[in-house]
Amino acid sequence: MRIPCPICGTRDRREFYYQGAASMLDRPAAEAPLEVWHDYLHLRDNPAGGTRDLWYHASGCGSWLVVERDTVTHEVLGAALVEACDAD
């Protein structure tokens, strides 16, 4: 599996640290109810097929990336900097 880092180019999966679903970027407000925080912290869509998740280019530029990927085929469809995704 290779990931196309927007800064460094396409690199081996070994260079990246995996965090989890990109829904982690949508952090609830501090005063949000318990159920909202429970949803955010513990529940996952866990799709079979297309997914968006967070990878950290630990052995490269140190960027956090949102990677679009297929969980059934391991195909990597694209990657963007978290900052670019946040601006969307």
Added chain:
Amino acid sequence: MRYSGWKVIKEALTGHRGWGPAWRDATPKPAYDYIIIGGGGHGLATAYYLAKQFKQANIAVLEKGWIGGGNVGRNTTIIRSNYLLDGNEPFYEFSLKLWEGLEQELNYNAMVSQRGILNLIHSDAQRDAFTRRGNAMILNGADAELLSTKQILARYPFLNVNDARFPIKGGLAQHRGGTVRHDAVAWGYARGADQHGVDIIQNCEVTGFRIENGTVKGVETSRGFIGAKKVAACVAGSSSRLMEKAGMRLPIESHVLQAFVSEGLKPVLPGVITFGAGHFYCSQSDKGGLVFGGDIDGYNSYAQRGNLPVIEDVAEGGMAIFPMLGRARLLRMWGGIMDMSMDGSPIIDRTHIDGLYFNGGWCYGGFKATPASGFAYAHLLATDRPHDTATAYRFDRFAKGRMIDEKGMGNQPNLH
């Protein structure tokens, strides 16, 4: 049909024409009292204990492919009860006790082999941690023994205890741990369940749930609607995909775990050994293959195959502790999909939908749990109360902060 030595001799003399299938190939009835979704080890064990132990009837097991074709046929066959936490250890010890009587219970040769498991210790801190774990095991009625390097060398003379990088300082042994012929577990439970009237329905995929006013009425399947009073999901690896059809999001991610087996060798490894300085464990099957594995790949996946970095990591761990492994050729490697939960521990619980029950989140430890998982799930289905050893395996433990986190990693499933 009861299997026995006499039966084997009789069949040998009469051309093996009297064996017959071990279970019926059932066609679905319009409705059942209990539908268990998933014909793996846990689902079949659940059906068996529900019929045999809890005297329930009118039970079906629905399997989308063939029984035993999922993780019960893809694991590394180890059984043990060397857990630390109160929520886990009584459950796994109950499971080990069920393993000990399984073959007599089922009249089926599952090749339960209590050859012992040894967790190697490489540092003082690790000795402290394993001492604590061993004491927790003993407090819960399991067996545990701290071994010196001399005791270890008596059984495993090939280990290099004076290795410069990873010296072996001792080990935590559970002599009652060991291995089981994994496929035979699925087949044995299937045969036992069938003998107690359970319908095992293969090639029957559940495509949806029929839920009315918050109560489950049955399941839509590739072979039509089947009504049920109680529906029990038991599809670890695919739990999120199934429960999504009931509108549920789970505290679970699916991850791929790889396993490996070498060509058949003469006996070199009498028990199960785990390397303490990396993630690697190994045993030798009765056919002679060295069966080994390590970490999950670490990213969400539904592909039943992994990638090369983890293969490299496992091989490095293996070479660090068993340099002789480098002389063996790899025969096969494969991957299975794990339900990785948020705290590394399983769930056996009711859902918010009346009549719909859930069993999953087994991470990569489901095989050893098979008998107790089936027993506890059957208990829950029959009585609507959790079994005494499974009271902690609830959905609400995450929201309530009562995680059962053996590794202390928090809600990061790929680290458990």
